Amino acid sequence: MRIGVFGGTFDPLHNGHLMIALEVRHRLALDRMLLVVANDPWQKAHTTIAPAAVRLELVTDAVERVNERMGVRALEASDLEIRRGGTTYTADTLATLRREAPEDELFLLIGSDTAAGLDSWKRTDEIRAAATTVVVDRGGREGGRPPQGWDHVVVDVPVMEVSSSDLRERFATGAPVEALIPPTVIDGIRRHGLYHSA
Numbered sequence: 016m017r018i019g020v021f022g023g024t025f026d027p028l029h030n031g032h033l034m035i036a037l038e039v040r041h042r043l044a045l046d047r048m049l050l051v052v053a054n055d056p057w058q059k060a061h062t063t064i065a066p067a068a069v070r071l072e073l074v075t076d077a078v079e080r081v082n083e084r085m086g087v088r089a090l091e092a093s094d095l096e097i098r099r100g101g102t103t104y105t106a107d108t109l110a111t112l113r114r115e116a117p118e119d120e121l122f123l124l125i126g127s128d129t130a131a132g133l134d135s136w137k138r139t140d141e142i143r144a145a146a147t148t149v150v151v152d153r154g155g156r157e158g159g160r161p162p163q164g165w166d167h168v169v170v171d172v173p174v175m176e177v178s179s180s181d182l183r184e185r186f187a188t189g190a191p192v193e194a195l196i197p198p199t200v201i202d203g204i205r206r207h208g209l210y211h212s213a
């Protein structure tokens with residue numbers, strides 16, 4: 016099987032995440048696309064993030080709706096990193112997936128803003144050996160590519176200039192979010208009182 020591994024903080028999940036997951040799954044003919052919700056992302060240690068269980072709940076609700084609409088299990092919310100607990104390292108996640116199904120081919124999906132910084136990740140040799148890196152361009156930060164030594168493929172996707180940080184700000188200030196984020200995620204954010212939402 017060809018498995019897409021799309022890790023993120025998803026604080027919160029937005030339409031940009033769903034769009035790239037669906038596009039890459041389609042373009043690379045992947046059998047599964049996992050949205051792996053980070054437990055405790057070390058890159059975001061300086062910020063306060065919503066509880067992992069809540070971020071997972073919102074991702075799960077959103078992908079269920081997408082799958083219902085498509086009539087296939089296009090996307091899957093993965094709690095693998097939350098179950099493992101502690102600081103989240105992609106190398107550990109890929110190692111677990113490899114161990115569970117050694118014959119699977121793994122594709123690690125990242126945005127162009129993240130790609131250039133890949134060398135700062137932990138145990139990069141293991142990551143490079145375990146998966147093919149797939150880069151998509153991100154609005155406002157196009158052209159970021161992995162450093163030398165990272166075999167990667169670039170998938171062209173429609174550029175959507177949406178980010179979780181902008182959305183958190185929008186919830187706090189009452190700016191419109193309805194075209195940027197799935198309705199179930201908006202409901203969940205209000206239900207859990209996240210991001211100082213009204």
Ligand code: ATP
Binds near residue numbers: 024032127176178181
């Ligand atoms: P924040 O604004 O809080 O940093 P984010 O919107 O970047 O959050 P993450 O969950 O941190 O969301 O992102 C997970 C992955 O998704 C990263 O690889 C990131 O580059 C990619 N990504 C997020 N939003 C987009 C987008 N609009 N287009 C392309 N890639 C994106």
